[in-house]
């Protein structure tokens with residue numbers, strides 16, 4: 001490996017961020033953010049994530065030969081490493097070669113690092129920051145690489161199944177639980193025991209999280225996701241035993257003790273998983289859970305202004321549109337006759353949901369149960385945030401974080 005000069009860091013005084021907190025709403029497009037605002041703050045109030053002073057627009061297409069619509073693995077790889085890759089690939093380039101992540105570069109610079117999510121902590125988004133595998137399904141290998149290679153100081157989320165040996169019980173029941181028994185699915189031995197050997201405190205409930213003091217912490221709070229993804233009223237649930245905001249607060253508490261600073265990824269995953277089910281109610285809850293974590297990050301940044309806070313998404317999910325629930329058809333526009341009105345009636349809609357502080361209601365219309373190629377909003381504050389103004393591709397996020405923390409890029 002050789003240390004290269006950063007090509008985009010030549011002609012300007014680099015802003016210095018000691019720490020970076022990157023908050024990702026998986027699948028969260030502009031309409032998801034707007035819906036979260038309407039239901040909680042109304043038409044003129046703003047979510048914490050939309051009160052950040054800098055805003056930009058980020059393209060998400062992947063480098064997959066079969067499609068340009070990204071999955072979470074390729075999108076996270078682009079943000080984490082600055083390299084576009086094929087769908088399913090985790091921090092490897094299209095030829096399968098590992099590429100360094102922002103988390104790894106921060107660790108090499110002496111900073112601390114953390115990964116947090118509301119789904120499996122070995123799922124694609126956090127994985128691209130702390131592991132290198134050809135396919136995202138290799139979740140026990142991802143967990144093993146966290147412990148033995150990238151070594152995030154704080155690891156908090158779900159998916160204990162991949163940390164305990166296949167066939168052996170973990171802490172949480174299988175979900176759904178057809179046999180009444182718990183069988184784990186790990187393929188890399190007992191990784192919770194391995195984590196303890198390596199100095200991690202291992203916790204599995206709220207009391208454990210609250211009591212944990214670091215410096216290394218592994219918290220696994222669900223068999224798989226910290227929610228149950230399904231369509232409305234069909235076994236859907238989002239009542240985690242620990243909240244994303246509480247995990248974020250604990251991680252910042254531990255990581256901020258390092259005088260060199262830290263990198264922290266915080267992912268809210270239910271926005272995407274519920275959008276895949278066109279479950280507006282719980283996709284909305286996901287947006288609001290993420291926003292509480294943003295408020296925690298913002299409160300920390302207010303005490304340590306050398307912190308770059310970025311809120312974005314890996315891609316849009318659902319092709320979501322927001323409309324008023326009682327809006328009249330538009331008969332005065334040329335061409336919108338009876339056929340146009342019928343098309344409106346046929347749209348797949350959820351709601352109506354009340355607009356906070358107003359007499360209005362809104363509906364959420366879905367175009368698809370999959371991802372879309374729509375650009376996603378980026379909001380930010382702190383040193384280097386002004387480089388996120390404008391329109392750019394998701395690889396730019398990596399460049400901005402590297403430059404802000406003045407990290408040396410290693411070329412493999």
Ligand SMILES: [Zn+2]
Pocket residue numbers: 027072272273276317371
């Ligand atoms: Zn998805």
